[in-house]
Amino acid sequence: MTLLAVGLIGLGVLLNAVSVLGALRFPDVYTRAHALGIADTLGALAILSGFIAWHGLTLLSLKFALLALVLLIINPTVIHTVLQAALEANVRPWTRRERAR
Amino acid sequence: MSDVFIAAGVATAALMAGLLLRILRGPTAFDRLVAFNGINTQAILLLLLIGHHAERPELFIDIAYGYAALSLVGSITAAKYLKRTDAVG
Numbered sequence: 001m002t003l004l005a006v007g008l009i010g011l012g013v014l015l016n017a018v019s020v021l022g023a024l025r026f027p028d029v030y031t032r033a034h035a036l037g038i039a040d041t042l043g044a045l046a047i048l049s050g051f052i053a054w055h056g057l058t059l060l061s062l063k064f065a066l067l068a069l070v071l072l073i074i075n076p077t078v079i080h081t082v083l084q085a086a087l088e089a090n091v092r093p094w095t096r097r098e099r100a101r
Numbered sequence: 102m103s104d105v106f107i108a109a110g111v112a113t114a115a116l117m118a119g120l121l122l123r124i125l126r127g128p129t130a131f132d133r134l135v136a137f138n139g140i141n142t143q144a145i146l147l148l149l150l151i152g153h154h155a156e157r158p159e160l161f162i163d164i165a166y167g168y169a170a171l172s173l174v175g176s177i178t179a180a181k182y183l184k185r186t187d188a189v190g
Contacts, residue, residue: 006105013112016143020119023139029131032123036139039116047109047146051153063162064149070169071142078138078176085184086131 001053008050015043028094029086033079040075044068103154110150117143130183134176141172 015038022035048068052061120143123136145165152161 009105009109012146013109013116016113016116016146020116020139023123023136024119029127029129029135032132033135036135039139040142044142044146047149051149051158054153055158060159060162063159067145067162067165067169070166071145074169074173075138075142078173078180079135081177081180082131082134082138085180086129088184089129089131091129091131 001056005050005054008046008053012043012046012050015039015046019043029091030083030093033083037076037079040079041072044071044075103156106150106154110147110154113143113147113150117147134179134183137179138172138176141168141176145169145172 019035019037019039022038023032026032026035045068048064048071051064055061055064117140120136120140124133124140127133127136145168148161148165148168149158152158152164155161
C-alpha cells in the first residue's frame with residue numbers, strides 16, 4: 001500500500017508540473033485555463049488518492065475523499081465563472097494569425 | 102518514508118512559484134485570476150503534504166477544508182467584480 005501511495009503522489013506531482021508548464025506556455029487565457037484544469041482535477045485527485053492509499057480505510061481517508069469531491073465541484077465552477085467574465089469583457093480567443101503573448 | 106512528503110512538498114512549492122510568474126506576467130486580469138485559482142489548489146495539496154510530514158494530518162485536513170471554501174468565495178467574487186467593471190488589463 002505504501003508503494004501505491006508513493007506512486008500516486010508522484011503521479012499527481014508530475015501531472016501538476018505538466019499543467020503548470022501549459023499555464024506558462026499557452027497563448028491566451030482560455031488555453032491556459034484548459035491546461036490548469038489538469039492540476040485542478042486530475043492532479044489533485046491523484047494526490048488525494050495517494051493519501052487514501054497511505055492511510056487505508058479510516059475516517060480520515062473518508063475526509064480526503066470528500067475533499068476530492070469538493071475540489072471537483074468548486075474548481076470547474078470557479079473556472080467557468082472566470083472565463084464567462086472574460087468572454088463578457090471581450091477578451092478575444094487566440095487564433096493562429098495572432099502572435100503569442 | 103517521510104522523505105516522499107518533503108520531496109512532493111518542495112515540488113509543489115516550486116509549481117506555485119511558476120504560477121506566481123504567470124500572475125506577474127499575465128496580460129489580462131483573467132490570466133491572473135486563473136493562475137491564482139491554480140495556486141489555491143496547489144496550496145491545499147501543500148497543506149496536506151505538510152500535515153503528513155508533521156504526522157498530524159487530521160488537523161491539517163480541516164484547515165484545507167477552510168482554505169478551499171475561502172478560495173471559492175474569493176475567486177468567484179473577483180470574477181463577478183471584473184465582469185461588471187471595465188478594469189481589464
